[in-house]
Amino acid sequence: MRYHRPRGTQDIPPDEAPRWRFVEKTFRDLCRRFDYGELRTPVFEETELFVRSVGEDTDIVSKEMYTFEDKGGRSLTLRAEGTAPTVRALIEENLQGQDRERLVKMYYVAPIFRQDRPQAGRYRQHHQAGIEAIGSSEPAVDAEIIDLALTFFEELGIEGTRLLINSVGCRDCAPQFVDTLKASVADAVDSMCRDCQRRYDTNPLRLLDCKQEVCREVTENAPMMLDLLCGECECHFDGLREHLEALAIAYEIDARIVRGLDYYTKTAFEFRHEALGAQDSIGGGGRYDELIKQCGGPDLPAVGLGAGIERILMVREALGLRDEDEPRDGSFVVAIGDDAWFPAYRLLHDLRREGVKAEIDYRRRSIRAQMRYADSQGYLNAVLLGGDEIAKGIATVRDMISGEQEEVPLEGLAEYLKERREG
RNA sequence: GUGGGCGUAGCUCAAAGGUAGAGCACCUGACUGUGGCUCAGGUGGCUGUGGGUUCGAUUCCCAUCGCCCACCCCA
Numbered sequence: 001m002r003y004h005r006p007r008g009t010q011d012i013p014p015d016e017a018p019r020w021r022f023v024e025k026t027f028r029d030l031c032r033r034f035d036y037g038e039l040r041t042p043v044f045e046e047t048e049l050f051v052r053s054v055g056e057d058t059d060i061v062s063k064e065m066y067t068f069e070d071k072g073g074r075s076l077t078l079r080a081e082g083t084a085p086t087v088r089a090l091i092e093e094n095l096q097g098q099d100r101e102r103l104v105k106m107y108y109v110a111p112i113f114r115q116d117r118p119q120a121g122r123y124r125q126h127h128q129a130g131i132e133a134i135g136s137s138e139p140a141v142d143a144e145i146i147d148l149a150l151t152f153f154e155e156l157g158i159e160g161t162r163l164l165i166n167s168v169g170c171r172d173c174a175p176q177f178v179d180t181l182k183a184s185v186a187d188a189v190d191s192m193c194r195d196c197q198r199r200y201d202t203n204p205l206r207l208l209d210c211k212q213e214v215c216r217e218v219t220e221n222a223p224m225m226l227d228l229l230c231g232e233c234e235c236h237f238d239g240l241r242e243h244l245e246a247l248a249i250a251y252e253i254d255a256r257i258v259r260g261l262d263y264y265t266k267t268a269f270e271f272r273h274e275a276l277g278a279q280d281s282i283g284g285g286g287r288y289d290e291l292i293k294q295c296g297g298p299d300l301p302a303v304g305l306g307a308g309i310e311r312i313l314m315v316r317e318a319l320g321l322r323d324e325d326e327p328r329d330g331s332f333v334v335a336i337g338d339d340a341w342f343p344a345y346r347l348l349h350d351l352r353r354e355g356v357k358a359e360i361d362y363r364r365r366s367i368r369a370q371m372r373y374a375d376s377q378g379y380l381n382a383v384l385l386g387g388d389e390i391a392k393g394i395a396t397v398r399d400m401i402s403g404e405q406e407e408v409p410l411e412g413l414a415e416y417l418k419e420r421r422e423g
Numbered sequence: 424g425u426g427g428g429c430g431u432a433g434c435u436c437a438a439a440g441g442u443a444g445a446g447c448a449c450c451u452g453a454c455u456g457u458g459g460c461u462c463a464g465g466u467g468g469c470u471g472u473g474g475g476u477u478c479g480a481u482u483c484c485c486a487u488c489g490c491c492c493a494c495c496c497c498a
Contacts, residue, residue: 004489007489007490059497060496063495063496064496114498116496116497117425118490120492121497121498130498260496278493308497309498366451368451368452369451371458372458382457384456388456
């Protein structure tokens with residue numbers, strides 16, 4: 001083995017690709033029903049886009065980006081996250097159009113690159129199915145996005161998804177909260193873990209989700225953002241809850257959900273599944289009302305979501321939801337004897353042109369070997385062609401499930417095979 | 424970036440200081456124009472890589488690479 005795939009990446013061989021296609025198809029179909037349009041953006045962007053939107057102090061920007069310089073000396077970064085490119089495209093392509101009030105709804109399925117240390121459920125290249133709804137501050141839209149995600153999981157057969165919601169406030173109330181939080185913890189900072197001592201200065205909100213026992217004790221009685229929301233944010237959060245309840249969506253309020261990206265305002269949410277290990281989040285998102293303006297666009301509020309395809313596949317695996325074996329289909333042309341080779345080769349060509357999935361054994365082996373191969377590879381029919389058939393202008397079609405055989409004239413063979421597939 | 428575990432046939436795994444074995448898979452045949460069951464036979468491994476100890480290492484030691492798991496954080 002000379003070459004390896006880069007650490008943290010995966011090959012998806014042909015026998016696994018159908019699982020991916022199923023998840024993607026389910027998502028795309030759902031997006032169509034919810035009326036989200038697909039947006040495709042480049043795999044790399046200007047580095048600054050991520051730095052400025054995600055935030056300099058976040059883990060993503062400070063240590064996880066795949067950044068490189070092109071020959072013109074520009075700093076570029078492989079897509080580290082899905083929202084920033086969407087916002088960039090919205091502004092750059094003027095996707096909003098003339099109707100400033102219009103709700104722009106877009107989705108994407110794209111690879112995401114982060115240079116983390118790989119572990120169960122964490123890859124350096126992973127894939128996210130995401131949606132963004134731009135142009136409304138209505139909590140009904142937040143709820144729609146959560147609804148779409150939960151419907152997505154359900155249609156994939158995934159049960160037992162937990163929904164955690166929180167509000168991280170806005171430009172007005174969040175800073176005040178941070179001050180209050182720091183004040184309440186100030187006396188105990190020295191007793192907290194090293195990371196938290198650093199966070200106290202760099203990213204105080206993170207103090208709340210430290211898993212260290214000591215730190216949890218310190219923050220146990222700390223103020224909660226939810227208690228200090230400004231009137232507007234509180235109203236929005238209540239509105240979200242009302243809409244979720246209207247849809248009979250169960251949720252848990254978890255004041256420690258903060259999310260690792262700086263642009264979130266008001267709503268933050270996360271989906272978790274216990275079937276996974278330490279990395280149990282299968283999706284998450286929130287509102288980013290300031291981001292678009294901050295990126296140089298119009299002042300538009302927005303909400304979005306990203307779901308991890310690898311983790312969804314892992315949950316399906318853990319729940320025993322592996323797709324059933326593909327049903328048998330296609331025809332295997334069996335050439336009987338050397339004289340039958342060219343007629344069989346020609347028949348293969350004709351069948352394919354007429355819309356039939358067909359294959360032949362290029363090794364020109366014994367009939368027994370050809371039949372065994374046709375069986376093990378899951379073909380539905382064996383189309384036998386030998387001296388007898390050629391003389392009569394027919395082919396012998398063998399049903400590989402029942403073993404029944406029928407002689408079929410060559411002229412109608414393609415149609416016959418296509419019908420059999422349906423039946 | 425830090426810590427722990429593991430690297431033997433295509434796959435899942437054994438063995439043991441004296442140069443490796445099973446099951447599955449694959450191939451051929453019994454069945455001379457026919458798969459799935461059965462039986463017989465067969466292909467396949469410089470035991471991750473490089474050093475060291477030893478008469479001798481795949482087995483012991485060191486390093487290195489790779490994979491896995493956990494921390495941080497996220498999908």
